[in-house]
Amino acid sequence: MSGLAGTGGAGRPVGDGVGAPVGATGVTGPAEGRRRGRGSRRSGRRGGDSGTREAILAAARTRFGDYGYDGATIRGIAADAGVDAALVHHFFGTKERLFVAAMRLPIDPSELVAAALAPDGREPGRSLGEHLLLTVLRAWDVPDVRATFLGLLRSAVTSEQAAGMLREFATEAILGRIAGAATPGPSGTDQRFRAALVASQVLGLALARYVLELDPLVQAGTGDLAAAIGPTLERYLMGDIRRGPAAAGPG
């Protein structure tokens, strides 16, 4: 778990609220440790690896910020860091994992979503919707996770650039997986629409509970929230979310 400068700690993070995930805190400079085509590494490989790794992460943060998640390529990030693309793959695997590391996310959202959707992790009697909500609530109970999540939310709300980057990442890493678990629906309803509905309720809960701190939601236990909101998510994922043809309203 990488530390998150300026946010950690329990409760609501204060900090600048914008910078943390998208750029610019006291991070080792992008170029620090950049060694271009030197071929003559002398000092210990570990030190070198760590410097190279940091250079890649710094280049990734800049590229993701400048080009968005979709537009940034491993190849471009590698070039900026002065390393071979294969080395980036070697260190971080996929672009998704590189993003998670570059943004210093304390958990990988896609792993969280996978856990939330896994049928075998579910207690008997829990619907998928309830289980999904409980998984998210448990994650938010971890101060680092909540602080990072709210930091990203702040970035998105205050910067179109950050909003675009996060939208692209969330669409690929989170919504795509949720959509995969959704039902095409009785009338061919778009699974991506279902996933976006789930996101709207989950994000709204975070906003209302942790940012606005609406008292009834702050006071509510996770069991009450799961009972109230779980069926909403279940219906968005699996239920009939269209009006019957007779009652169809304006499109």
Place this chain on the structure above:
Amino acid sequence: MSGLAGTGGAGRPVGDGVGAPVGATGVTGPAEGRRRGRGSRRSGRRGGDSGTREAILAAARTRFGDYGYDGATIRGIAADAGVDAALVHHFFGTKERLFVAAMRLPIDPSELVAAALAPDGREPGRSLGEHLLLTVLRAWDVPDVRATFLGLLRSAVTSEQAAGMLREFATEAILGRIAGAATPGPSGTDQRFRAALVASQVLGLALARYVLELDPLVQAGTGDLAAAIGPTLERYLMGDIRRGPAAAGPG
């Protein structure tokens, strides 16, 4: 409708995102031309009233910012503006209306909520939940309204002070009214909890559709959104939102 400098226009407002609603733009007040106990005023009455009104609004913005919505009093605001409290009441009526004017809200949220909850404004076949959502969606379709709403959201997300002020205002002016329309529920469920759940979904939709701009929600017509989300709001307001005793999870 008063103009909102720095935000208006279709699509996503850019602007500073924070200052607009909580700070400072020049708007000719609705009460321009109101006259009060004048008798001896010689020079243009209009000018005098308008100056007083602006002084009250400026004092109100400062007081609401410093003390929050609950903590700010008409008496204190009047004292800061150097006028009698009765004059503030005369100009603005209630503290709620003074807040709406001071924040330059293009519509009074409490009137919007009243319209959303009014049984006679509802098309036949529409549930209360659908009607509520459609009313909100129609309001957000007005660029000024959406821009102001998103400006307030940005303020709340980036400033704890603004979040507290808006929470207090929303609790009194919006959630209280929604709670009044909610059902106490089969097992005495807190109506305020119901109203807060409604707020979480409505706010989350705004966040996902207008800030993150998740494509399936941007593309969805209001009819589709009402069909998908209306029943959620209906259930939060009126339905059974608790687990049965047998299945009760951890509190």
